[in-house]
Amino acid sequence: MKQSNQLFKGSLTTILLKLLSEHDKMYGYEITKKVMELSDGKMVLTEGALYPSLHKLEADGLLEVKMENIGNRNRKYYSLTKQGKKETGNKLKEIAAFIEQMQQILNLKPSL
Amino acid sequence: MKQSNQLFKGSLTTILLKLLSEHDKMYGYEITKKVMELSDGKMVLTEGALYPSLHKLEADGLLEVKMENIGNRNRKYYSLTKQGKKETGNKLKEIAAFIEQMQQILNLKPSL
DNA sequence: CAAATATACATAAGATTCTTATGTATAAAG
DNA sequence: CTTTATACATAAGAATCTTATGTATATTTG
Numbered sequence: 001m002k003q004s005n006q007l008f009k010g011s012l013t014t015i016l017l018k019l020l021s022e023h024d025k026m027y028g029y030e031i032t033k034k035v036m037e038l039s040d041g042k043m044v045l046t047e048g049a050l051y052p053s054l055h056k057l058e059a060d061g062l063l064e065v066k067m068e069n070i071g072n073r074n075r076k077y078y079s080l081t082k083q084g085k086k087e088t089g090n091k092l093k094e095i096a097a098f099i100e101q102m103q104q105i106l107n108l109k110p111s112l
Numbered sequence: 113m114k115q116s117n118q119l120f121k122g123s124l125t126t127i128l129l130k131l132l133s134e135h136d137k138m139y140g141y142e143i144t145k146k147v148m149e150l151s152d153g154k155m156v157l158t159e160g161a162l163y164p165s166l167h168k169l170e171a172d173g174l175l176e177v178k179m180e181n182i183g184n185r186n187r188k189y190y191s192l193t194k195q196g197k198k199e200t201g202n203k204l205k206e207i208a209a210f211i212e213q214m215q216q217i218l219n220l221k222p223s224l
Numbered sequence: 225c226a227a228a229t230a231t232a233c234a235t236a237a238g239a240t241t242c243t244t245a246t247g248t249a250t251a252a253a254g
Numbered sequence: 255c256t257t258t259a260t261a262c263a264t265a266a267g268a269a270t271c272t273t274a275t276g277t278a279t280a281t282t283t284g
Contacts, residue, residue: 011214012239018218029261038217049242051263072250073261096220099211102123105150106130108208122270141232160244161271184279185232 011044014095017062017088020080025081026064027075054078062087070089124157124165126207129174129200132192136176139187140166164189174199 019034020026026034028050035045054076057063063085066077080088103109131146132138138146140162147157166188169175174196191212204217215221 012241013129027261028261035217042213043217046243047261047263048244048265052241055263058129073251078176078277092218092220095214095218099214099220100153101151102207102211105127105147106204106207108204108211124270139232140231158271158272159232159234160236164270167234187232203274 011095012049012090013057014055015086017080017084017091020078021085021088025077026080027068027077029075045073059085080101123158123207124161125169126200126203128162128169129196129203132175132190133197133200135191135192139180139189171194183200183217 003020007061015035016031019031023034028047031049032045032050035043054063058065058078061083066079068075069079127147128143131143135146140159144157144159144162147155147180166175170190173193175190176193176196178191180187180189
């Protein structure tokens with residue numbers, strides 16, 4: 001993720017899991033476009049960050065892959081395993097708690 | 113920061129600047145206790161993360177140091193430079209924007 | 225009073241996660 | 255036909271952390 005700074009470290013995994021929890025199956029390139037779209041172009045997910053992350057999630061048993069041929073192209077479709085679905089919930093709780101902490105420490109509680 | 117995961121990466125700098133913007137001067141050990149206190153013990157700022165960060169902020173001209181002797185102890189009191197004050201504002205805006213983005217992408221918009 | 229804990233700093237090795245750069249290949253658009 | 259988009263991948267290096275260790279003084283506790 002190129003987002004001006006390092007803040008993103010560690011949240012990419014959670015984003016991937018969350019997107020896959022909403023889309024049944026996605027392939028890498030599609031994910032980069034989706035992140036762009038959802039962030040109004042403010043976040044750019046680069047391939048150098050994405051692919052190693054997907055591979056790790058697969059190795060960890062959270063994602064599974066199905067190859068598909070579209071014309072002459074190969075896509076690797078990723079989807080959540082059972083364990084992946086469980087872990088998605090954990091990660092989301094974790095990041096929500098983290099954000100709470102940050103807002104508390106930094107006095108960021110929104111101007112709502 | 114030991115906070116169960118890597119989420120913290122990159123936000124330590126902002127926390128240090130923010131704390132110093134509220135306290136005029138602080139020393140390292142004091143900062144570790146303050147973070148504990150503000151997070152109800154949920155965040156533990158370790159020395160291995162803290163001291164290198166303080167040194168970098170000083171090297172970057174955002175912090176300045178004054179040694180003080182308390183009894184036979186040496187404390188290094190850090191405070192914000194003019195540039196440090198300016199940068200604190202930037203960093204806070206940055207992290208607030210980052211949190212907004214994360215909430216949008218992850219559908220975390222609080223149950224308010 | 226001796227031993228353990230708290231205060232106070234520091235650095236080094238290793239892990240993780242990213243950025244940047246590069247490589248391969250097909251398809252579509254200009 | 256050349257550029258841009260699609261689609262994957264990896265490798266070198268940077269940044270930031272964890273864990274471990276080291277030094278030294280002060281205070282508390284058994």
